[in-house]
Amino acid sequence: MKELFRKIQPYSGKIFAVFLILFFSYLAYNLYNAPVDGFEEKFVYLLKKHGYIILFAWGMLEGEAGLIMAGLLSHTGDMNLYIAIFVAGLGGFMGDQVYFYIGRFNKSYVHKKFKGQRRKFAFAHLLLQKYGWPIIFIQRYMYGMRTIIPISIGLTRYSAKMFALINLISAWCWAALTIVPVWYFGDEILKVLEWAKDHWYLAVPIALIFGGSIIYYFNKATKKVDKKGRKNED
Template sequence: MEELFLGWLRDYGYTILFIWSMMEGEMGLIMAGIMSHTGHMQILIAIVVAGLGGFVGDQIYFYIGRYNKQFIYRRLKTQRRKFALAHLLLQKYGWPIIFIQRYLYGMRTVIPMSIGVTRYSAKMFALINFCSAIVWAAFTISLAYILGEELLAIVHWIKDHFYLAIPLALLLGGGIAWYFHYQTRK
């Protein structure tokens, strides 16, 4: 199974990276950095592909907000607080919030949609979003490229000690989930 997965990454790596960057991104960028480190990808092409994927994904979210306001208000009732926070952040900080939105956990899809709901300029959003996506991809992939040997050592340790990795991941993930749940209750 592992060889099949690695074969897919080698054959369709840039396509997978583009799609992954549109949806979430960080793990895909780290994988691209490691694959660039091992020589299976070209780092500059990976940065461009990931940057374009992040840009396209956020543009889609922006236009979902721009042309489907009632659908968003009706369907995303559970995200109302995040939408209100995104509006407040945009009013208080302006364009820098667009630039850093992809680093804000839990807000990456909400901020472009909530900005789309406002009268913010689509051209200005696209320009800032493009610059942000390229910087995001370059920074994350380059960091993973530089730390490639260390990241590979961690992956090999996890493979060798898989019986410990699952409980540790559950403990860490549960702790993080509990923390965020506790913080949102306040």
């Protein structure tokens, strides 16, 4: 079993890509054939029927939107809160493990594919050297570095077992910190969503302004990260 695992590790990135293509193709097929009318009804039906599967895949991509969905479905009773946290965390864990092994066994591919991200990789290495394992724990909250850090750690000689352990605990904490508040404030969030649905002409510009502000903030934060990486590299 270990020998088989070692053989497939160098192809983890390709296996990950194939899995995502097949998964989303499966979801698209089921969405089209859902036995209800209207896109919104079809989407809700799909979430209720395949919620945990969708949540696992969404967790692999580390999308907070999937966790918010899980929190709302847990609030309405269509999901179990504890299972949702477990599944979302497991998905997040698997996603970062894939990135880690892409760095560990595909170094030439990483150097070629991420040529324009060299400064971020250098900064990620410096963070690991300076702070050690806590950087693995908090990397999910570092916009622009979520993919870079697991791959960059894979490029080093850092223990794969230690990375997996910290990554697993971190993933479950990340899932709980997002899902639980949404579950707890579910009624208020559902009221806001209902208001947005009825007043979309007001909700759309508000969402654009709010979303644009977040993108601007994180882009600014990412530039600061690049500047720090450049200074440390120089």
